[in-house]
Amino acid sequence: MTANFFIALLRFLIFPGLLFTAVVGLVMSWLDRKVTARVQWRVGPPFLQPFYDIVKLLGKEVIVPAGGSRMAFLGAPLVGLAGATLAATLIGTAAIYGGGGGFRGDIIILLYLLVLPSLAVILGGAASKNPLASVGASREMKLLMGYELPFILVMLVPIIQSGGMLSLGNLLSFQAQHGSFAASLSGVVALVAVLPCLQAKLALVPFDQAEAETEIMGGALIEYSGAPLAVFKLTKAMMLFTAPMFLVVVLWGGFGQTLGSALLGIGKYVALLVLVILLRNTNPRVKIKHAVRFFWGPVTALALIAVLLALVGV
Amino acid sequence: MTTIVPIGPFHPLLEEPELFRLHVDGETVVDIEVEIGWNHRGIEKICETKTFDQVPFVVERICGICSACHPTAYVQAVEDLADIEVPERALYIRSVITELERLHSHLLWLGLAGHFLGYNTVFMWAWKYREPVLDICEELTGNRNNYAMLKVGGVRRDLDESLFPSVLERMDDLDKHLNMLVGAVTDDPVLHARLKGVGILTPEAARAYGALGPTVRASGIPIDVRRDHPYAAYDLVDWDVISVDSCDVYGRAVVRLLECLESVKIIRRCLDQMRPGEIDSGVKEIPPGEGIGHAEAPRGETFHYVRSDGTNRPIRHKARAPTYMNLPTCRATTVGESITDATIILASVDPCYSCTERMGVYDASTGQKALDGKQLIKLSQEKTRQLREEMGE
Amino acid sequence: MGLKLKALTKSPWVFHVSAGSCNNCDIEILDCLCPRFDIERFGALLVGSVRHADALLVTGAMNRKSAMRVKKLYDQAPKPCLVLAIGTCACDQGIFRGSYALTTPLDELLPGAVTAYVPGCPPKPEAIISGLVKALQTLQDK
Numbered sequence: 049m050t051a052n053f054f055i056a057l058l059r060f061l062i063f064p065g066l067l068f069t070a071v072v073g074l075v076m077s078w079l080d081r082k083v084t085a086r087v088q089w090r091v092g093p094p095f096l097q098p099f100y101d102i103v104k105l106l107g108k109e110v111i112v113p114a115g116g117s118r119m120a121f122l123g124a125p126l127v128g129l130a131g132a133t134l135a136a137t138l139i140g141t142a143a144i145y146g147g148g149g150g151f152r153g154d155i156i157i158l159l160y161l162l163v164l165p166s167l168a169v170i171l172g173g174a175a176s177k178n179p180l181a182s183v184g185a186s187r188e189m190k191l192l193m194g195y196e197l198p199f200i201l202v203m204l205v206p207i208i209q210s211g212g213m214l215s216l217g218n219l220l221s222f223q224a225q226h227g228s229f230a231a232s233l234s235g236v237v238a239l240v241a242v243l244p245c246l247q248a249k250l251a252l253v254p255f256d257q258a259e260a261e262t263e264i265m266g267g268a269l270i271e272y273s274g275a276p277l278a279v280f281k282l283t284k285a286m287m288l289f290t291a292p293m294f295l296v297v298v299l300w301g302g303f304g305q306t307l308g309s310a311l312l313g314i315g316k317y318v319a320l321l322v323l324v325i326l327l328r329n330t331n332p333r334v335k336i337k338h339a340v341r342f343f344w345g346p347v348t349a350l351a352l353i354a355v356l357l358a359l360v361g362v
Numbered sequence: 363m364t365t366i367v368p369i370g371p372f373h374p375l376l377e378e379p380e381l382f383r384l385h386v387d388g389e390t391v392v393d394i395e396v397e398i399g400w401n402h403r404g405i406e407k408i409c410e411t412k413t414f415d416q417v418p419f420v421v422e423r424i425c426g427i428c429s430a431c432h433p434t435a436y437v438q439a440v441e442d443l444a445d446i447e448v449p450e451r452a453l454y455i456r457s458v459i460t461e462l463e464r465l466h467s468h469l470l471w472l473g474l475a476g477h478f479l480g481y482n483t484v485f486m487w488a489w490k491y492r493e494p495v496l497d498i499c500e501e502l503t504g505n506r507n508n509y510a511m512l513k514v515g516g517v518r519r520d521l522d523e524s525l526f527p528s529v530l531e532r533m534d535d536l537d538k539h540l541n542m543l544v545g546a547v548t549d550d551p552v553l554h555a556r557l558k559g560v561g562i563l564t565p566e567a568a569r570a571y572g573a574l575g576p577t578v579r580a581s582g583i584p585i586d587v588r589r590d591h592p593y594a595a596y597d598l599v600d601w602d603v604i605s606v607d608s609c610d611v612y613g614r615a616v617v618r619l620l621e622c623l624e625s626v627k628i629i630r631r632c633l634d635q636m637r638p639g640e641i642d643s644g645v646k647e648i649p650p651g652e653g654i655g656h657a658e659a660p661r662g663e664t665f666h667y668v669r670s671d672g673t674n675r676p677i678r679h680k681a682r683a684p685t686y687m688n689l690p691t692c693r694a695t696t697v698g699e700s701i702t703d704a705t706i707i708l709a710s711v712d713p714c715y716s717c718t719e720r721m722g723v724y725d726a727s728t729g730q731k732a733l734d735g736k737q738l739i740k741l742s743q744e745k746t747r748q749l750r751e752e753m754g755e
Numbered sequence: 756m757g758l759k760l761k762a763l764t765k766s767p768w769v770f771h772v773s774a775g776s777c778n779n780c781d782i783e784i785l786d787c788l789c790p791r792f793d794i795e796r797f798g799a800l801l802v803g804s805v806r807h808a809d810a811l812l813v814t815g816a817m818n819r820k821s822a823m824r825v826k827k828l829y830d831q832a833p834k835p836c837l838v839l840a841i842g843t844c845a846c847d848q849g850i851f852r853g854s855y856a857l858t859t860p861l862d863e864l865l866p867g868a869v870t871a872y873v874p875g876c877p878p879k880p881e882a883i884i885s886g887l888v889k890a891l892q893t894l895q896d897k
Contacts, residue, residue: 399818399820400774400818400820400821401773401775401815401818402775402818402819402820402856403775403816403818403851403854403856403857404851404854404855404856404857405851405854407854407855408850408851408853408854411853419850423777423779423849423850423851423876425777425778426776426777426778426779426780426781426782426877427782429777485789486789486790489785489790490790493789493790493791506783506877506879507779507782507783507877508779508876508877
């Protein structure tokens with residue numbers, strides 16, 4: 049019992065949880081900034097830049113705005129971090145240990161966990177008592193309601209295809225036997241529909257309304273400084289790892305057991321990420337109204353089509 | 363319930379301090395207040411302490427990005443006052459410098475507009491193309507901005523003819539890049555969705571507010587001082603006034619881009635037609651009297667008035683910058699739009715506060731009223747409470 | 756030099772404060788972000804909230820209205836926070852010196868806070884970057 053507990057703790061704190069995800073996430077946020085810079089004809093930051101940023105922020109003064117709720121203000125970033133870490137642990141464990149790593153229903157828990165970082169932004173923004181932060185928080189909330197619907201619909205596709213499997217491990221072994229869901233027609237449609245949701249989950253342009261620097265000065269995070277800001281930045285970087293990884297595992301075959309298939313899995317993840325980064329650099333920010341309309345209109349329709357296709361079995 | 367969202371005074375949208383108070387209901391703007399004075403430096407008063415020959419250096423620093431237009435308007439006012447004939451070569455040089463300035467100013471605006479829309483790629487690309495223009499400025503005048511080229515009766519320095527071939531070559535490159543940018547802006551469906559039909563300024567409203575420059579030319583009223591009241595070499599070369607009648611932010615962007623192409627045309631022709639000759643008429647004395655000068659700055663008409671009593675200093679100098687006229691149009695354009703749109707609409711007049719704020723009546727007591735973020739929030743909360751009470755909640 | 760300080764010198768996020776300037780310096784600061792100069796190479800970013808800032812780039816001659824704000828912004832910034840006076844106006848009020856609309860120069864407004872002076876009208880982007888680098892070096896010496 050204790051041994052199991054320690055293994056779980058190690059998985060949560062070191063691999064594939066907090067430490068591993070944080071390091072990979074920060075490297076990926078470097079990749080994001082570097083690719084962005086290259087698209088803009090710039091040189092871009094050095095490799096260790098995201099690490100310097102986090103260490104620096106940890107060493108800075110923490111200011112809690114007067115009139116704000118201290119508990120909620122300082123607690124919010126931790127909620128987001130915990131959510132992202134637990135999600136990364138569950139996904140990583142399932143991806144590495146295959147069928148034995150998950151438990152029944154973990155895909156549903158993951159859907160909840162992946163919402164936590166966004167909730168943390170809403171909570172933190174609302175707690176800081178700044179009008180611009182409230183605007184940011186309300187935008188994040190609208191966006192969340194917009195993209196969660198198609199996101200959950202898309203998650204139905206693998207569940208239907210596999211005949212009602214609700215565990216990541218089972219989904220992975222199913223894909224290992226029958227080929228990845230993304231190879232079927234419904235899987236492709238699902239992947240297309242989920243891409244804008246991924247963009248919004250990562251709060252990248254065109255769906256970065258909640259943190260729109262030039263409109264609302266950093267929005268929900270406007271009052272944050274020092275360590276809490278570092279935690280938010282870290283959570284964002286970890287989501288850069290966790291969210292695309294989730295899609296690779298659930299829809300696109302995961303990482304398999306051999307070195308070759310693992311490399312292929314990493315390739316898929318990087319491809320997804322670079323696609324996200326390029327989308328971010330070739331689009332202006334859309335209005336929150338347009339974004340919600342977009343998610344409830346075409347994206348939801350596409351997700352429904354994917355579900356229907358899955359139901360008829362293609 | 364109405365909340366007040368402050369934009370500024372130190373806001374990344376504005377490279378200069380300015381305070382807009384947006385009264386919003388949810389995300390919809392119901393009213394807007396502008397508070398100016400953050401940049402007031404008392405320039406008109408300073409000018410009265412300088413000699414006629416020193417004033418161009420001061421008015422150049424009214425605004426960094428209009429640093430050729432303000433001196434042009436000023437020297438024209440003095441030339442009008444003293445009835446001075448300016449040599450032809452000097453006129454051409456004035457046109458070249460003011461057009462170079464228009465080029466880099468419009469490119470700057472395009473980049474910032476992209477930045478406001480969260481479209482940082484546009485920001486970087488526009489500013490990348492802006493750099494060669496600044497290089498040309500540096501080669502021709504010695505500085506990237508604040509050229510110190512204008513002088514009553516002519517210009518201070520001659521242009522080096524040996525540089526012209528390389529300048530013309532870079533103008534060709536710029537022409538190509540500008541056409542690419544025009545294509546990129548007119549083809550992008552997301553930009554259309556963001557900009558078309560946003561921030562409508564009807565021709566009637568534009569006239570009522572006395573809007574100027576690209577702001578009014580995008581509302582279908584083709585006024586341009588360069589054509590209507592020709593100065594420098596604008597009546598010696600062939601060019602067109604750009605005007606569209608879409609009345610929205612998109613129209614203002616298109617007008618500016620197309621004007622860049624016109625500026626390239628004007629610069630090419632000026633360099634081509636320029637003949638060697640005098641550049642200064644050697645003014646010694648300024649008689650008593652008064653004079654006015656106009657110049658078309660990148661943002662619209664700049665107007666200067668100078669009065670002399672026969673000494674070596676102006677006894678009154680008055681400047682009116684285009685933003686002073688354009689800024690109030692925000693009331694017509696932003697009310698009813700969302701906060702998201704408000705920022706790009708405010709930016710679409712290309713506000714230039716340093717220009718606007720030399721002359722606002724300054725009340726020392728307002729300095730005490732400067733509020734910090736916390737006070738603003740308190741103020742906003744108080745206002746909400748008041749409004750609630752008024753509405754009987 | 757501690758790890759914290761080293762990280763600070765590698766990741767200076769700048770916030771831009773314009774207090775009665777002619778906006779030339781402000782434009783040249785923005786120019787530092789652009790492809791030709793690209794200060795992100797040194798880890799510097801332009802941030803939108805003063806709470807995120809490590810260095811304030813102050814331009815302009817400190818007019819009465821904005822000087823109060825500059826002081827408050829400095830108080831709101833999390834410490835340690837560098838202050839750079841960008842442009843002749845911020846250094847000694849330049850051509851506007853003696854105007855009725857101005858208060859004291861920046862270094863009297865924030866005594867002891869100004870780390871670097873970058874003169875020029877406007878200073879070139881190269882000069883601004885050099886000023887930032889030198890200001891960071893003073894941190895390393897401490």
